[in-house]
C-alpha cells in the first residue's frame with residue numbers, strides 16, 4: 001500500500017518561498033538563514049518539492065489559537 | 079605580589095591531574111617545618127613551626143612573610159616536612175599493589191611479553207584518542223586485572239613470589255614484610271614505558287606514591303580560633319600535623335642515635351599511621367585518630383567527602399541568611415498580601431536601616447530596646463564596616479556613638495517586605511512578595527485565598543521566608559513579585575486567587591435569599607472594612623444583593639452568568655440580578671474578579687477580594703451554617719423509588735448475562751463478546767446511578783451540603799448522591815473489578831459470577847452503610863487512586879523540570895517572535911497568535927468588551 005503523505009490530514013502544507021518573499025521575511029525579522037529553523041532536504045514532507053539547501057519552505061499549519069499559522073524553515077543538508 | 083583589584087579573564091582549555099614529585103613539593107613550599115611547637119612564650123608563631131608566618135596569616139594585624147599581605151588578602155602558602163623514613167600515601171595503596179604484583183621482582187619489567195606490552199600500549203593510545211580519557215581509564219583497569227597472575231618473568235625468566243596486601247597498607251612477599259623503602263626502590267626501577275600501561279601519564283613516576291616529603295597545607299585552611307577564655311584552639315588538621323612533626327622528629331633522633339631497629343620500626347609505623355589518618359581518618363582497618371575528649375578528628379578527606387563535606391554541604395547546598403522556615407496555618411483575617419510572622423522569627427531576622435538626620439531618633443529607640451525587647455535591634459554596623467552586637471553591656475556605648483552613617487539592623491516590623499515561598503516552586507506564583515505582619519504563636523499565617531498559587535494546605539506544610547536586605551532588592555520584590563501583581567495567571571489568564579469555601583457560600587446565601595435589617599447590614603459591612611454607608615439604600619429592610627453591592631465600585635458594570643446559568647448583571651455598582659457563586663468569585667474562574675482587576679487595577683482587586691471574602695464569612699457566622707446526618711435523609715417513597723431503579727438494573731444485568739451465556743448477545747463492532755457484555759453492563763449500571771442520583775437530588779432538602787454543591791464552594795452533586803442514594807460501580811482501569819481469586823473477585827461469590835454485586839457494584843449509600851464486600855471494593859479503587867497519585871507526582875514533576883529547563887532562556891522578542899539565547903527563531907509569532915495569555919480571559923480576548931470600552 002502506498003499513499004502520498006502530503007495529502008494526509010495531519011501533514012501541513014509545505015511550499016517553496018520565492019526569492020523576493022524570502023528577502024522580505026529576512027528583513028521583517030532581521031535575520032539570516034542562520035536564525036531560521038531547519039528542515040532536512042530529504043524530509044518526506046518536502047521530498048516532492050525537490051528543494052535545494054538554502055531554500056526557505058513555508059508551512060501553513062492549522063492552529064487552534066490562530067486559525068492558520070505560518071512557519072518557515074530553511075532546507076538543510078542531512 | 080598578587081593583587082586582586084583587576085579581574086583577569088582566562089578560559090580553561092584543559093586540566094591535568096597527577097602526582098607531585100618530592101622536588102615539586104619542596105619547590106612549591108615557602109617554609110620547611112621542623113618543630114612541633116606552634117607559638118613562643120609571647121604567643122607569636124614560631125619560625126619553622128606549623129603556624130609559621132610564611133604559611134599565611136590568620137591573625138588580624140600581622141602580615142604574611144611570603145606575600146606581604148594582610149589577613150583575608152593572603153591566600154596562604156604551602157610548606158613541607160621532610161619525612162625521616164618514606165611512608166605510603168593511603169589513597170595510592172591500590173595502584174602500588176597493582177604495580178608490585180605485575181612487575182618483576184628482579185628486572186622490574188612488566189610481567190608481559192615484549193610484543194604484547196607494545197601492542198597494549200598502542201591499543202591504549204588508540205582508545206584514549208577515540209573514546210576519551212574515561213575509556214582509557216576503564217581499559218587500564220581491565221588490563222591491570224588481566225596480567226597480574228604470572229609466576230614467571232617473561233623477560234628474565236625468574237620465578238616470581240606472591241605479593242600480599244595486608245590492609246590497610248602493609249605489603250608482604252612470602253610472609254616477609256616489604257618496607258616502604260623497599261617498595262619505593264622497586265617502583266623506581268620500573269621503566270617509563272611500562273608505567274604507561276598502568277595508566278600513568280608520561281612525566282609521572284609511581285615512586286611518588288610513596289612519600290618522602292609531605293606538603294603542609296597553608297594555615298589559612300586550618301585557622302585556629304580564639305575561645306572566649308582567650309585560649310587558642312587549633313584546627314583538627316593542625317593537631318594531626320603536630321602529631322606527624324613530633325613523631326617524625328623522634329624518628330630522626332632515634333635513627334641518628336643508632337637506636338635498635340625495633341624502636342625505629344615502631345616509630346616508623348606510628349608515622350605511617352599519622353600520615354594516613356592525616357589524609358583519611360575513616361580507613362576501615364585503622365582506629366580513627368581522636369581528640370582528647372574522644373571526638374574523632376576531621377581530617378582532609380572527611381572535609382570533602384559525604385553529606386556534610388565541602389561539596390555537598392557547602393558547594394551544592396547553599397544556605398541563605400535572613401531566611402526562616404516553619405509550619406503554615408490559615409488566617410482569613412489578615413489581608414491577601416500579608417504574611418503572619420511569629421514574634422520569635424521577627425526578633426531574629428533583621429532589616430538594615432541607615433541612620434540619617436531624619437530617622438535618628440526613630441532608630442535610637444530600636445537600639446535602646448535592644449535584642450530582647452520587641453521591636454528592637456540586634457546589631458549596628460559602623461561606617462567602617464565593623465559589626466557590633468547589641469547586648470546589655472554594649473548598648474550604652476553604642477547609643478553614645480550612634481551617628482549618621484551607622485546602619486541599625488532592626489527587628490522585622492509590620493509592613494516590612496518579605497518573600498514567601500513553597501516548594502516545589504513550579505511557577506512564578508510559588509514565590510511571592512508579602513508584607514510582614516508580626517503575630518504571636520509559632521507558625522507562618524497566610525490568607526487561605528493564596529493557598530492556591532502556592533498549592534499549599536495546612537496538613538503540616540512548611541514554607542520558606544526571606545527578608546530582602548537592600549533597597550534594590552525590596553523595590554524589585556515589590557514591583558515584580560507582590561501578591562496583587564501575581565493575581566492573573568500567565569497560564570490561562572484568569573485569577574489564581576479568589577474566594578474559597580465559606581467566602582463563596584456566604585456571598586451565595588447573601589445574594590440569594592437573605593433579607594436583613596438595616597443594623598444587621600451595617601454590622602456585616604463594618605466587619606469587612608466598610609466605613610462609608612452612603613451607598614446603602616435608605617431602607618429598614620435590605621435585600622442581600624443591596625448589601626453586597628456596597629462593596630462594589632460605584633461605576634462598575636458587568637454582565638455574566640452564574641453557575642445555574644442565569645444572568646449576572648451589575649449596573650453602576652449595583653448587583654441587579656444573578657447570584658454570587660464560584661463562577662464569579664472563585665479562583666481560576668472568577669470572571670467578575672477578572673473584570674475588576676482589569677478596570678481598577680491589582681491593588682484594588684486584592685483589597686476587594688479580601689472584603690468580599692470577609693463579608694461571606696461574616697454572613698455565614700451570623701446566619702449559621704452546619705451539616706448533619708439528617709441532611710442526607712430521603713422520604714420513604716424516594717427510597718423505595720431508588721430501590722426499584724436498582725432492582726430493575728440488576729434484573730437487566732442478569733438478563734444480559736443470560737443472553738451472553740445463551741450466545742444470543744450480539745457483539746458491538748470491534749469488540750469481543752465478553753467486552754460487549756462488560757460494556758453493556760457498565761452502561762446499565764452507570765445509568766442507574768445517575769438516575770437514582772437525580773431522583774435523590776430532587777428530594778433532598780435544602781441542606782448545607784446541597785447549598786455548597788450548588789454554589790461550588792465544596793463538594794458536588796455526585797458526592798451528595800453517593801451519601802443519600804447509591805455509591806455506584808467501582809472501576810479499576812475503566813473496567814469492573816475482576817481481580818482477586820480464580821474466576822471471582824472474593825471467596826464470598828460463586829466462580830464465574832458476572833452479576834453487578836460480584837463485580838464491584840455498591841448499591842448502598844454512605845448513610846445506609848456498606849456491606850463488607852462493598853466496602854472492600856471501595857477500598858480497592860481507593861487504594862488504586864492513592865497509588866496512582868503517588869507514582870504520577872514524581873514522574874510528571876521530572877517531566878515538567880525537563881521542559882522548563884529546556885525552555886528557560888526562550889524569550890519573546892520585540893517583533894513578537896520567540897527566540898532562544900542565540901537569536902534563533904523558535905516561533906514566528908508567540909503562541910501562533912501573538913496573544914499574551916495574561917491579558918486574556920481564559921485564553922480569549924473579550925473583543926466585545928474592548929469595543930464597548932472604546933465607545
Ligand SMILES: [Mg+2]
Nearest residue numbers: 535536537539
Ligand atoms: Mg499538605
Ligand SMILES: [Zn+2]
Nearest residue numbers: 134142145152
Ligand atoms: Zn601570603
Ligand SMILES: [Zn+2]
Nearest residue numbers: 182185231234
Ligand atoms: Zn624479570
